[in-house]
Amino acid sequence: AQTVTQSQPEMSVQEAETVTLSCTYDTSESDYYLFWYKQPPSRQMILVIRQEAYKQQNATENRFSVNFQKAAKSFSLKISDSQLGDAAMYFCAYRKVQGAQKLVFGQGTRLTINP
Amino acid sequence: NAGVTQTPKFQVLKTGQSMTLQCAQDMNHNSMYWYRQDPGMGLRLIYYSASEGTTDKGEVPNGYNVSRLNKREFSLRLESAAPSQTSVYFCASSRLQRGQPQHFGDGTRLSIL
Numbered sequence: 001a002q003t004v005t006q007s008q009p010e011m012s013v014q015e016a017e018t019v020t021l022s023c024t025y026d027t028s029e030s031d032y033y034l035f036w037y038k039q040p041p042s043r044q045m046i047l048v049i050r051q052e053a054y055k056q057q058n059a060t061e062n063r064f065s066v067n068f069q070k071a072a073k074s075f076s077l078k079i080s081d082s083q084l085g086d087a088a089m090y091f092c093a094y095r096k097v098q099g100a101q102k103l104v105f106g107q108g109t110r111l112t113i114n115p
Numbered sequence: 116n117a118g119v120t121q122t123p124k125f126q127v128l129k130t131g132q133s134m135t136l137q138c139a140q141d142m143n144h145n146s147m148y149w150y151r152q153d154p155g156m157g158l159r160l161i162y163y164s165a166s167e168g169t170t171d172k173g174e175v176p177n178g179y180n181v182s183r184l185n186k187r188e189f190s191l192r193l194e195s196a197a198p199s200q201t202s203v204y205f206c207a208s209s210r211l212q213r214g215q216p217q218h219f220g221d222g223t224r225l226s227i228l
Contacts, residue, residue, distance in 0.1 A: 004157070006157075009155075033214060035216065042221075043203065043221060043222045044219065044221055044222075045158075045205065045207075045219035047216050047217075047218075050214070050216060052214060091157050091158070093157075097213060101146055101165070101209055101211070101215075101217070102148065102160045102163055102173060103148075103150075103158070103160070103207075103217060104160075105157030105158045105159070106157050107155065107156055107157050108155075108156075108157055
């Protein structure tokens with residue numbers, strides 16, 4: 001079975017600085033998707049960024065980018081120019097390509113932004 | 116745009132009571148999902164429906180039943196609520212096509228006393 005591990009329960013960063021959240025996963029599949037979701041105190045689950053395993057180029061969405069290391073099964077999220085609105089729980093998630101499209105989530109990292 | 120709508124947003128039950136959580140999406144998505152979120156843990160899949168007319172168990176299905184009423188609606192039922200089912204429940208939906216992300220509702224906070 002696939003597993004996703006986020007080893008950092010909590011992280012903090014100064015406003016305008018850069019922070020990297022870690023995620024590792026375990027799978028025997030060669031093709032799959034990886035996601036980062038943001039959950040602010042409002043409890044919404046908001047898609048931040050996604051990566052397709054067969055694409056070597058790291059995904060980027062404005063201030064958010066990933067470092068995808070397929071051989072190491074690592075998928076970290078970098079947030080540049082951190083803003084107060086970035087404060088939230090961040091979840092890494094995995095999904096197979098074939099079969100049911102269910103997500104497997106990590107435990108989450110709580111990110112605090114210090115003004 | 117409503118997206119995925121869950122009702123109710125909050126509910127308190129007594130042990131042994133039954134309850135149905137409702138979920139509806141207006142994005143014409145084929146697949147729908149129910150997750151639960153417990154403190155210190157990520158979301159775990161309870162049941163899912165890959166397409167209308169099908170349902171399958173996820174990681175933690177015990178104590179729950181689901182009904183895919185039509186393409187828009189996917190309900191989750193607790194027949195005899197237990198304190199261990201105290202959690203936040205999320206419904207999600209997605210298209211079947213490759214790479215399509217799941218869209219989540221705002222969650223239902225369920226407390227069982």
